[in-house]
Amino acid sequence: MRNYGFLTVAVVLFLATLTSAQTAQKQVQSGPESSVLSMQKVRFGAMISGNKATLDSVLADELSYTHSTGKNETKAEFITAITSQAVTYEAIEPDEIKVRVYGNVAVVTGRARFKVKTGNDRLSFLTRFTEVDHYRGGRYQLVAWQSTRLPEP
DSSP states (O other): OOHHHHHHHHHHHHHHHHHHHHHHHHHHSHHHHHHHHHHHHHHHHHHTTTTTHHHHHHEEEEEEEEESOOOOEHHHHHHHHTTTTEHHHHHHHHEEEEEEETTTTEEEEEEEEEEETTTEEEEEEEEEEEEEEETTTTTEHHHHHHHEEEEEO
């Protein structure tokens, strides 16, 4: 009989801890972290659609965008590559996202699967990335992006 009582208490404590952690996670997602994730979603959508105006808005003028190939582009070079369709982003599927906010700067880490078309080549690859976003003018803008291609599982 004692074993059931102990087991019941342990289960109740586990469920209470789980519920508390989920509530804390929801609270974190409603602050600046949520704004960063929203901007990231808008940016990825603009990369896929080739929306120059949106890209111009969400990318900082001093952007340093380092692709998984090691190629580094400025804001103008990155937007031109997309709008000229030299690179066509067909899908971007992020996961394992973690946002850390330090004052008016956010550092985002995660993974993303990219499906891109360059010339006649269609590629699908997984990356691990770090991005830096700066809050100014009432919004976050991407200042730096660095990604590394991961081996396929």
